[in-house]
Amino acid sequence: MGPSGSGKDSLIEAARGPLRVRNCEVVRRVITRSAESVGEDAIEVSREEFERRRNNGDFALSWQANGLDYGIPVRIDQWLKEGRDVLINASRGHLTEAQQRYPTLLPVLLTVKDDVLRERLLRRGRESPAEIEARLCRNALFTADDTIGDTQIRRLDNSGDLAVTVASLLELLSVSAEPDRT
Ligand SMILES: Nc1ncnc2c1ncn2[C@@H]1O[C@H](COP(=O)(O)OP(=O)(O)O)[C@@H](O)[C@H]1O
Ligand SMILES: O=P(O)(O)OC[C@H]1O[C@H](OP(=O)(O)OP(=O)(O)O)[C@H](O)[C@@H]1O
Numbered sequence: 001m002g003p004s005g006s007g008k009d010s011l012i013e014a015a016r017g018p019l020r021v022r023n024c025e026v027v028r029r030v031i032t033r034s035a036e037s038v039g040e041d042a043i044e045v046s047r048e049e050f051e052r053r054r055n056n057g058d059f060a061l062s063w064q065a066n067g068l069d070y071g072i073p074v075r076i077d078q079w080l081k082e083g084r085d086v087l088i089n090a091s092r093g094h095l096t097e098a099q100q101r102y103p104t105l106l107p108v109l110l111t112v113k114d115d116v117l118r119e120r121l122l123r124r125g126r127e128s129p130a131e132i133e134a135r136l137c138r139n140a141l142f143t144a145d146d147t148i149g150d151t152q153i154r155r156l157d158n159s160g161d162l163a164v165t166v167a168s169l170l171e172l173l174s175v176s177a178e179p180d181r182t
Helices: 008-021 047-055 075-081 092-101 114-124 129-144 162-177
Strands: 024-026 059-065 068-073 085-087 108-111 154-157
Touching: 008 024, 008 085, 008 162, 047 059, 047 068, 059 092, 068 075, 075 085, 108 162, 114 129, 154 162
Parallel strands: 024 085, 108 154
Antiparallel strands: 059 068
16 A cells, blocks of 8 residues: 555566565556556556446455546455465555455555655656645545554555665565464
8 A cells, every 4th residue: 555656556566576486466456547548557447347347246345546446356365265465556545444354464555755755746747737736635634644553554665766665575575474483
């Protein structure tokens, strides 16, 4: 999880290879983003198609944010049943529901300094200035809200070099996978 522009897609993309070696699957999200827009490796569908898939039970998790619908394909349940780990690009606003469905999930929050976030959204250039402001406002609400300060959330700062964040993520996942010997 983390604000739009914090680098979730970049981090997941950069970690994809090493994650696969560790038996961790990465799932493509289904998003109602227009097909012309650049960005992550997602499956882009119309609102009608998204709704059809949701009603059909195609999603393990789904939510709305920033005017878009997001869905996590239900195939992750099969991977989990097979004993694999799954990394998903998720939402702070949907964390409680995700924890209810997956009580053992490991929440990881990607953070970035406010000025860096603004600069990255502007440089990415995918959204309009108004949409960028709305994303920054949404992030300010989450930052001000202590519910995201849950102690079990692992925080990774991505204000610096992406390679450092990738190494931190892999380290965090290795430590979390170790059996508890206490
Ligand atoms: N550590 C980093 N250093 C510099 N630029 C980054 C870093 N991480 C991501 N970016 C850039 O910031 C922008 C937002 O990243 P993105 O992965 O799209 O974020 P998100 O998926 O969280 O919305 C992209 O243009 C990406 O190339
Ligand atoms: O509830 P929040 O934590 O604020 O999250 C808002 C949404 O933005 C994120 O997607 P992403 O960052 O990929 O959106 P973007 O590609 O439009 O930047 C995240 O996956 C959520 O769907």
